[in-house]
Amino acid sequence: MRTFALALVLVVAATMVIGIAGLPPHGDPDGPVHTHVGARYLEQGVAETGLRNLVTAVLLVYRGFDTFLEVVVIFTALVAVLALPSATRQPPPPRGEGAAASRREADDAVPVSPVVFLVVRLLAPFIAVFALASLYRGHVTPGGGFQSAAIIGAMMIALGLVFGREHAARLVPHGAKAWLQALGPLVFAAVAFVGWRLTGAFLGFPADEAAYALREAMVVVLEVAIAVGGAVILAQLFMALDAPS
Amino acid sequence: MIGGVLLEIVAVGLVVVGVAFLLAGTIGLVRFPDVYTRAHAASKCDSAGAGSVLLGLALHDGFAFGDLKLVLLAILVVVSGPTTAHALARAAMRSGRRAWTRDERGPA
Structure with a gap:
C-alpha cells in the first residue's frame, strides 16, 4: 500500500x-494568454469602455452578464440555504428535554476567550478600513466589490463569534435585511436598465468622455451594491449554517 | 556596498529560516498525533515561518517605504496565527478532547 501510494505521488508529481515545464514563460508576450482577447482588452479597453482599471472593464463591461449572474448565484445560494428546514426552524424539543436544554445552556455559558475577544476587537477596525480601501481603490488598482464583500463578511462573522449572534445580527437592520440580501441582483438589474436607456444595450455603459461622471457613478453604485449585498449574504450564510439544527 | 551585502545575507537568511519553519510545521501538521500538537506545529508556520519570510522580503533589495506593508503583514500573521491556534486548542479542550500521551496513545 505504501509503495502504491508513493508510486501514485511520484506519477502525479511528474505529470505536474x-x-x-510546458507552460510558456511567465510574462511571455506570445503566450496564449496574451494573444487572444487579452491583447484586445489591453489595446482597446480604455478607449472602448472609458474605465481606467482593465479588471473592472472586463468584469463589468466585457463580461457584464457573467458578473451579473455571479451576483445572482451568490443570492441563490443564500435562498437555497434559507430554504433548508433546519436553517429557519427552531430545533424541535428532543426527548430528554432537560438534557438538551442544559446542553444548550452550557454552550451559551462558555465564555469567549479573552485572547480571541481582544484580538478580534483590535483587528476589526483595521479589517473595516481595509474593506473600504479595497472597495474605493478598486477603480484603479486591484480590489473591488467582491473582495470587499468577502472582507466585510469575514469581519461580521468574526464579530458574531466574539459578541454572540444576537449582537452581530444588529449590524444588519432588521427591516432592511431582505432588501440588503437582494441588493446585488436588484442594483445590477437597475444599472443594466439605466445602461439600456442610455446606450441601447442591456448592461451598456456610456463610453464617451462626456459621460465620464455618469459612467463612474454607475460603476461605483454597482461596486457598493456588490460589496454590501455580498457581505450581508456571506454573514447570513454563516449564521444560518451555524444555527442549531 | 558591504552594508548592502550584509543586508542581503540577513534577508536571505530570514527567508531560509522561515521556509525551514514552514516545512517543519507542515510535516508536524501531518505527522503529529492529536489536535493540540498539530495546532502547535501549524502555529509555527504562521508566526515563525510566514513572519520571517515576510521580514526577509521586506529587507531584500534594501528597505523601502513600500516594505512597511510587508512589516505590517508580518505583524498581522504574528498576531492572528497564535490567536487561531489558541482558539482551536481551547475549543478542543472545551469539547473534551484529551491530549495525546505516550502511555495512553490517546485519541489520535
Whole structure:
C-alpha cells in the first residue's frame, strides 16, 4: 500500500512538473494568454469602455452578464440555504428535554476567550478600513466589490463569534435585511436598465468622455451594491449554517 | 556596498529560516498525533515561518517605504496565527478532547 501510494505521488508529481515545464514563460508576450482577447482588452479597453482599471472593464463591461449572474448565484445560494428546514426552524424539543436544554445552556455559558475577544476587537477596525480601501481603490488598482464583500463578511462573522449572534445580527437592520440580501441582483438589474436607456444595450455603459461622471457613478453604485449585498449574504450564510439544527 | 551585502545575507537568511519553519510545521501538521500538537506545529508556520519570510522580503533589495506593508503583514500573521491556534486548542479542550500521551496513545 505504501509503495502504491508513493508510486501514485511520484506519477502525479511528474505529470505536474512536466505540465508546468510546458507552460510558456511567465510574462511571455506570445503566450496564449496574451494573444487572444487579452491583447484586445489591453489595446482597446480604455478607449472602448472609458474605465481606467482593465479588471473592472472586463468584469463589468466585457463580461457584464457573467458578473451579473455571479451576483445572482451568490443570492441563490443564500435562498437555497434559507430554504433548508433546519436553517429557519427552531430545533424541535428532543426527548430528554432537560438534557438538551442544559446542553444548550452550557454552550451559551462558555465564555469567549479573552485572547480571541481582544484580538478580534483590535483587528476589526483595521479589517473595516481595509474593506473600504479595497472597495474605493478598486477603480484603479486591484480590489473591488467582491473582495470587499468577502472582507466585510469575514469581519461580521468574526464579530458574531466574539459578541454572540444576537449582537452581530444588529449590524444588519432588521427591516432592511431582505432588501440588503437582494441588493446585488436588484442594483445590477437597475444599472443594466439605466445602461439600456442610455446606450441601447442591456448592461451598456456610456463610453464617451462626456459621460465620464455618469459612467463612474454607475460603476461605483454597482461596486457598493456588490460589496454590501455580498457581505450581508456571506454573514447570513454563516449564521444560518451555524444555527442549531 | 558591504552594508548592502550584509543586508542581503540577513534577508536571505530570514527567508531560509522561515521556509525551514514552514516545512517543519507542515510535516508536524501531518505527522503529529492529536489536535493540540498539530495546532502547535501549524502555529509555527504562521508566526515563525510566514513572519520571517515576510521580514526577509521586506529587507531584500534594501528597505523601502513600500516594505512597511510587508512589516505590517508580518505583524498581522504574528498576531492572528497564535490567536487561531489558541482558539482551536481551547475549543478542543472545551469539547473534551484529551491530549495525546505516550502511555495512553490517546485519541489520535
